[in-house]
Amino acid sequence: MTYQNYSLKQLQQIDAAHYLHPFTDHKELRDIGSRMITRAEGPFIYDSEGTELLDGMAGLWCVNVGYGRTELAEAAYEQMKELPYYNSFFKCSTPTPVLLSKKLAELAPKNINQVFYGSSGSESNDTALRLVRHYWAIEGKPEKNRIISRKMAYHGSTVAGTSLGGMDGMHQQLGGAVPNIVHVMMPYAYELALPGESDHDFGLRAAKSVEDAILEAGAENVAAFIGEPIMGAGGVKIPPASYWPEVQRICRKYDVLLMLDEVITGYGRTGEWFAAQTFGIEADTITTAKALTSGYQPLSALLVGDRIAATLVDKGGEFYHGYTYSGHPVACAVALKNLEIIEREGLVERVKTDTGPYFAQMLKRISGHGLVGEVRSVGLMGAIEIVKDKATKERFSPVGSAAVAIRDHAIANGMMMRATGDSMILSPPLIWTRATIDMAGDRILKALDLAERDLRNA
Structure with a gap:
């Protein structure tokens, strides 16, 4: 029997009953249930409900050639x-x-x-x-x-x-x-x-x-x-x-x-x-x-x-x-x-001369946002430093809460990225194009806007 024979709820119940995940608060996971990623193609991943997410982390820093490579x-x-x-x-x-x-x-x-x-x-x-x-x-x-x-x-x-x-x-x-x-x-x-x-x-x-x-x-x-x-x-x-x-x-x-x-x-x-x-x-x-x-x-x-x-x-x-x-x-x-x-496919050279510099430009565009203290990147690897106050570098409390809020808004708006401490980090597949980078930038800015609304009004 394949997973298609199970509902999301059934899969989550089996997951909770038997599967211990890495780097996880298992009580919290069982309270909210896992997101089931069921397929992927090119730079996108899809969950069991058909939601498309632009993968900004190449799986876990690894899927450099993208998904679906026959x-x-x-x-x-x-x-x-x-x-x-x-x-x-x-x-x-x-x-x-x-x-x-x-x-x-x-x-x-x-x-x-x-x-x-x-x-x-x-x-x-x-x-x-x-x-x-x-x-x-x-x-x-x-x-x-x-x-x-x-x-x-x-x-x-x-x-x-x-x-x-x-x-x-x-x-x-x-x-x-x-x-x-x-x-x-x-x-x-x-x-x-x-x-x-x-x-x-x-x-x-x-x-x-x-x-x-x-x-x-x-x-x-x-x-x-x-x-x-x-x-x-x-x-x-x-x-x-x-x-x-x-x-x-x-x-x-x-x-x-x-x-x-x-x-x-x-x-x-x-x-x-x-x-x-x-x-x-x-x-x-x-x-x-x-x-x-x-x-x-x-x-x-x-x-x-x-x-x-x-x-x-x-x-x-x-x-x-x-x-x-x-x-x-x-x-x-x-x-x-x-x-x-x-x-x-010349992916290494493309990162060096084309998509890497364009990725840096996208991050620079984001750097003007009110929550962003610094952006930094090399090639297709970057970070967005999250602050409460750009001038003083004051952080939101507790540490990491702002980045988690941004991550959750990003995922809800079709962008998979990672929160680490007070940083949002990106490490996309090397097959990203300028169009993909533009898409990522738009979705990240939307997540930042929504998170800022929540954080400033909390």
Whole structure:
């Protein structure tokens, strides 16, 4: 029996009885019931009642080529018929992860030529943590195991991913993080810059917090610094231009590895294949997932730099780590076809030269609204900062309530977007056109107007 045989109410009842959702207040969900998304096409998603929503989040930062791509379904089907599964343990391999690894090495920054597969960004960050500590151990420096991360960073929701991340609420629920991980200030100028401090100087000050943490621990004890090129789930916080060059200089000075989390920014989001290329960062590891398959299959890929890979190969010894679905042949077949589509349709270049700049213009138009304190974007990734008072940056109380109000009005008016703290964030499919961007801008402005009416009159 398919879902079409059930009413929305029946599906919601079954959902409430059996399905525990991620990042959810389950009492609240059961009070209101789930929205059932039942189909999607191009840049739009549709719920069980036939309501059309322009998807401003590419699913969850991932559906870069849009919905309804028959080629991806066919790639999965053909691979399933030929070889639905075999593992990568016991010195075995299958063709699709081999060919995907070659392709990723061609697309990645020049110092990266090796790949380790998992099924999610969280898994890949677990792998990155394990790999970096293993690297220093086989280099004869096991004490060099401290990881420096940032407050409000998001690196997944596994135990290691939560520990690497800087979300206080997640740490409290975890009740015991992986040891030797510390968190420093984030490069968020809108809230953290000092009065009169330039973006350039703020970027250097934020980078200095990394150096301060290295010096406090002793460089001989610090394995790596991990950061998202743009802090995604934390609110699309874009660092000043001075930040990443200084962080890279500091890491090289103290022989600290640089780990990039590109689970959100990888595969064209910023107008380059990787944000490492956008910001000129030479990383030792790059965590990727999401848009690798455009979300059509669960797959992650940790891109491993030559320095680490050379030590693993030259010094040998078993790396006691891996997953049942590492290099899953069907997921890798879909990834290969997805990358082919992105290349064939020139989506990365389009984001860089056309839709990315036009998206920024749309956000600039929105910036004049009375609730908007700041807009910011890189490529097709942006944020709208929500304030009560533009001049003083005063927020509505409680924190996040205004953004939720805007989100709800946006959804009611055909625009799916996300509220994170006091920010509205956008990460649409890369297939958006100028017409789609105009549609989004109109719907966002309507949501802002309706929310302002509610908030000012509350």
